[in-house]
Amino acid sequence: MNHFFTSTGERVSKATIDRRVREAKAKKLEEQREKYGYNFCEECFRNDCKPVDCSHDKSVDWCQKNSCVELSWDVDNMTLRGRKCHQKHDKLNIQSSKLISWK
Numbered sequence: 001m002n003h004f005f006t007s008t009g010e011r012v013s014k015a016t017i018d019r020r021v022r023e024a025k026a027k028k029l030e031e032q033r034e035k036y037g038y039n040f041c042e043e044c045f046r047n048d049c050k051p052v053d054c055s056h057d058k059s060v061d062w063c064q065k066n067s068c069v070e071l072s073w074d075v076d077n078m079t080l081r082g083r084k085c086h087q088k089h090d091k092l093n094i095q096s097s098k099l100i101s102w103k
Contacts, residue, residue: 005067012069017060020073025054028075041082043089049082055089 002014029052032039041049056063056077063071071077081089 004064004069006070007068017064017069017072021060024073024075024078028054028078028080031075032080039080041085042080043085044082046082049085051083052080053083053086054078055081055086 003011004014004017005011029039032042038047039052040047041052043049056072057079058071058077060069060072063069063077079089
């Protein structure tokens, strides 16, 4: 079983990370629904940008590789984005990480 580390050195299994991420995503969606009555894209602020996904600002993969897996389930590291905006965000992150890796 794969294990990863938090910034304090705590060892966390991949199964635990996945469970906590699912719980945090549900919490993020519920918080917005409670506050506004519906879910919408926080990138373009449209409610027809559907479906609405919970997008990580720092990816789970990045968090695992950098020993700060607690960011994976931190709702402050998530942004609600419609599918199109989510795909654009992920594509930009992939392109920028490729640029960084060439340095």
